[in-house]
Structure formats: C-alpha cells, structure tokens
Amino acid sequence: MIDTSAFQGKKAAFFTLGCKLNFSETSTFGRLLSEMGVSTAGEGEVADICIINTCSVTEVADHKCRQAIHRMVRNHPGAFVVVTGCYAQLKPETVSQIEGVDLVLGANEKANLIQFLSEAWGGVKNGEALHRYHTQKTKDIKTFAPSCSRGNRTRYFLKVQDGCNYFCTYCTIPYARGFSRNPSIASLVEQAEQAAAEGGKEIVLTGVNIGDFGETTNERFVDLVKALDKIEGIKRYRISSIEPDLLDDELIEYCAQSRAFMPHFHIPLQSGSDEVLRLMHRRYDTALFAHKINLIKKVMPDAFIGVDVMVGTRGEKPELFEETYNFLQSLDVTQLHVFPYSERPGTMALKIPYVVSDGDKKLRSKRLLDMSDNKTHAFYERFIGYEAEVLFEKAARGRAMHGFTKNYIRVELPPSPDNDRLDNQLVKVKLGDFNHDKTALKALL
Numbered sequence: 001m002i003d004t005s006a007f008q009g010k011k012a013a014f015f016t017l018g019c020k021l022n023f024s025e026t027s028t029f030g031r032l033l034s035e036m037g038v039s040t041a042g043e044g045e046v047a048d049i050c051i052i053n054t055c056s057v058t059e060v061a062d063h064k065c066r067q068a069i070h071r072m073v074r075n076h077p078g079a080f081v082v083v084t085g086c087y088a089q090l091k092p093e094t095v096s097q098i099e100g101v102d103l104v105l106g107a108n109e110k111a112n113l114i115q116f117l118s119e120a121w122g123g124v125k126n127g128e129a130l131h132r133y134h135t136q137k138t139k140d141i142k143t144f145a146p147s148c149s150r151g152n153r154t155r156y157f158l159k160v161q162d163g164c165n166y167f168c169t170y171c172t173i174p175y176a177r178g179f180s181r182n183p184s185i186a187s188l189v190e191q192a193e194q195a196a197a198e199g200g201k202e203i204v205l206t207g208v209n210i211g212d213f214g215e216t217t218n219e220r221f222v223d224l225v226k227a228l229d230k231i232e233g234i235k236r237y238r239i240s241s242i243e244p245d246l247l248d249d250e251l252i253e254y255c256a257q258s259r260a261f262m263p264h265f266h267i268p269l270q271s272g273s274d275e276v277l278r279l280m281h282r283r284y285d286t287a288l289f290a291h292k293i294n295l296i297k298k299v300m301p302d303a304f305i306g307v308d309v310m311v312g313t314r315g316e317k318p319e320l321f322e323e324t325y326n327f328l329q330s331l332d333v334t335q336l337h338v339f340p341y342s343e344r345p346g347t348m349a350l351k352i353p354y355v356v357s358d359g360d361k362k363l364r365s366k367r368l369l370d371m372s373d374n375k376t377h378a379f380y381e382r383f384i385g386y387e388a389e390v391l392f393e394k395a396a397r398g399r400a401m402h403g404f405t406k407n408y409i410r411v412e413l414p415p416s417p418d419n420d421r422l423d424n425q426l427v428k429v430k431l432g433d434f435n436h437d438k439t440a441l442k443a444l445l
C-alpha cells in the first residue's frame with residue numbers, strides 16, 4: 001500500500017543520459033510521479049526528488065553520469081536523489097556511495113520506482129543520504145517496465161522490448177539490461193491507442209534489440225508492426241533501430257506498402273569488414289547487410305537509412321578499416337552514426353590483442369563523419385523543390401521550429417509567434433534550400 005500523501009505537492013527534477021529508451025523511461029517516471037501528485041520542477045526551482053537515469057555505453061558515459069549526479073545533488077540541496085539506468089545496474093555500490101545519493105535502482109527494480117521511493121523516503125533523517133541500493137544479477141532481471149510517453153517532446157516513444165541475448169564482444173548492455181523480453185502485442189496496441197486518444201500522431205518504437213521482439217510471448221515483430229498499423233489515430237511510426245539479421249525481408253516489404261510505417265530505417269552495421277564483424281560476434285556479414293539496404297532502396301527509393309558504425313575496435317587493423325570505408329562508400333545510405341570504440345571492463349573484446357590508438361580512432365571517425373555529411377547532404381539536395389508533409393515539433397519561444405518529413409528530412413521554419421499552432425500538426429510544405437548551418441531544409445508554407 002503506497003501512502004500518496006507523502007508525494008502530494010512535491011516537485012521532481014529529472015536528468016537522462018543515453019538512448020531513446022532511457023528518455024522514454026524517464027518520461028514514464030515523470031508520468032507516474034505526476035499521478036501521485038508530484039509536479040516537475042521548473043527552471044531554477046529546487047526539487048524535492050531528483051531522478052537520474054544513467055547510461056554506461058562507454059567510459060565517457062560513466063563519467064558524464066557521475067558529473068550529472070554531482071550537479072543534481074548540488075543544484076537541489078536536500079532533495080531525495082534516486083539513480084537508475086545502466087550505470088546504476090552495473091556499478092550499484094559505486095553509485096550509492098556518491099555524496100547525496102539516497103537510492104540506486106537496478107534494471108529489475110526501476111519498474112517499481114514509486115514503491116521503492118515511498119518505502120525509502122521515510123528513512124531519510126536530517127537530510128542525511130541513505131546510500132541504499134537494490135539490484136539483481138543480470139540473469140534475474142525479468143521485469144518489463146512498460147513505457148509509452150512523450151515527455152516534453154511531440155513524438156511518443158513506445159518501449160516494445162528490453163534486454164538482449166546477443167552478447168556482442170564489445171557491449172555491456174546485456175549485463176546492464178538483462179536478457180531479451182517483451183510485452184504482448186495486445187498490450188502494446190492498447191498503449192498506442194491511448195497515445196492516439198491523447199492526440200499523439202507519431203510513435204517511435206524503442207527497445208534494446210527490437211527485432212528480437214517475441215522471445216517472451218511467442219509472437220513476431222512483423223505482426224506487432226501490422227497490428228499497430230491498424231490504429232488510425234497514429235499517422236506515423238518509426239522503428240528506432242533494428243539489427244540487420246532481424247530486419248526480415250517480409251518486414252521491409254510490409255513497411256513499403258503500410259499505412260503509417262515511415263520510409264526510415266536505422267540499422268547498426270558496426271563494421272564493414274567481415275573479419276571485424278566475426279571478432280565482434282555480430283550475427284551477419286557484409287553481404288547480408290548490403291542485401292537489406294538494396295531491398296529497402298528497391299521498394300522504398302526515397303527511404304532514409306541511418307547506419308551505426310564503430311571505429312577503432314580491437315582487431316580493426318588499418319586495411320580492415322579501409323574495407324569498412326569502401327563498403328560504406330558503396331552503399332546507398334543516408335547518415336552514419338560514428339562511435340569510437342571504448343574499452344569496457346568485463347567484455348570479451350579485451351581478449352583481442354590488436355589495439356587501435358586514440359589518434360587513429362579520431363582520424364577514422366573524422367573520415368567517416370565527412371562521408372556521412374556528404375551522403376546526408378546529397379540526400380537532402382534530391383528533395384529540394386518537392387512538396388512534403390512535415391510533422392512539426394514544439395519549439396522554445398523565439399526559436400526556429402523544426403519537424404521531419406516522412407523520410408526523416410529535418411525541416412526548419414523561422415521563428416514566429418504563429419508557430420505554436422503548428423506543434424504536432426501535419427503540414428504540407430515545399431522544401432526550400434538548406435538552412436544556415438545545413439542541418440535542415442527551409443520550409444516554404
């Protein structure tokens with residue numbers, strides 16, 4: 001039994017690091033707290049509760065998490081400080097010892113945030129931090145914290161899956177989030193219908209390894225896609241990221257003729273060298289990846305394709321990086337998300353002897369980022385002068401407003417007091433030239 005009176009009238013502050021999944025979960029924490037009578041602290045206000053949702057994808061991410069925790073503790077003196085997310089799951093003791101941290105919740109516990117909060121809150125005496133933590137071993141992480149929230153964004157983020165069974169040699173995510181698990185198609189349809197009832201028009205499907213959907217419920221991801229496509233109120237869906245070996249041809253072909261799944265894919269390649277892919281324990285080769293890209297482009301010639309690439313992993317000798325470079329150059333993809341490899345304690349990759357220097361990692365990243373700019377620029381240029389439907393997103397007062405076309409071209413409207421009425425509206429525009437910093441095309445209404 002939760003005593004709601006302890007929550008009434010309190011204010012909470014949130015800080016999120018990492019992936020879309022974390023952002024989606026944080027906004028769900030916000031919603032759960034608001035149902036208990038807790039409002040979000042405004043800019044400069046001191047909160048009673050701080051929630052920090054952490055990431056542990058690299059050493060740098062761990063460092064940023066510690067900085068964020070210190071900052072929140074400093075900015076909200078006396079607040080009850082809760083830390084959750086991947087860093088909290090992997091290093092609960094370290095996190096709980098940080099000055100000012102009251103409660104650390106691991107991957108299994110965050111689903112019961114309110115319960116834990118209400119129990120622990122009473123234990124705080126004279127503002128002294130509790131330094132308490134609750135985490136389970138990876139194999140025991142079983143709960144699925146449902147999440148379908150928009151936070152302060154226009155788009156909704158629907159969490160359809162959590163965890164991963166792949167254990168790629170460089171990755172700690174399965175240790176932080178546990179094995180793959182998912183809710184039923186029926187429950188996800190219900191959440192999407194609720195989002196539509198609240199006026200949501202676009203939903204991004206999020207998860208750790210989305211294509212693995214169905215492990216728990218014996219269902220298929222493509223059937224989830226078909227079921228969601230029937231919800232009329234939702235005009236657009238995007239799949240946040242999907243492993244190439246799980247991106248079925250059937251799914252690609254369905255998306256091409258679907259009502260609301262957008263011609264927009266995000267696919268992790270990680271390396272364009274078959275030898276490096278083997279060292280990474282990835283479950284595909286470059287031939288399969290090229291087949292997926294070619295099929296998408298055959299059935300959806302205007303599709304935007306984003307690709308994750310990791311540079312400087314152990315074993316990536318110079319000639320193998322050149323293979324990646326040439327492979328990516330040959331592919332009709334739109335944007336590269338380039339991540340310099342970072343060593344993670346406890347991962348199998350540490351057994352690979354060949355190490356790439358930081359200087360070489362930087363050079364390789366730079367070459368791929370330049371290639372990415374050229375590809376994105378060429379893609380945008382193809383659509384200048386065409387008409388497109390844009391879903392505009394809320395902008396801060398006095399700032400330019402942005403939105404995306406169906407195929408994920410970023411479109412910009414200059415600041416105007418009239419822009420507010422366009423938030424969450426689908427608007428037909430003519431696509432003009434690039435904006436000043438070439439990050440969007442100008443909208444001509």
Ligand code: SF4
Pocket residue numbers: 164165166167168171172173174208209243
């Ligand atoms: S597929 Fe590989 S890289 Fe992605 S979360 Fe799973 S283990 Fe990590």
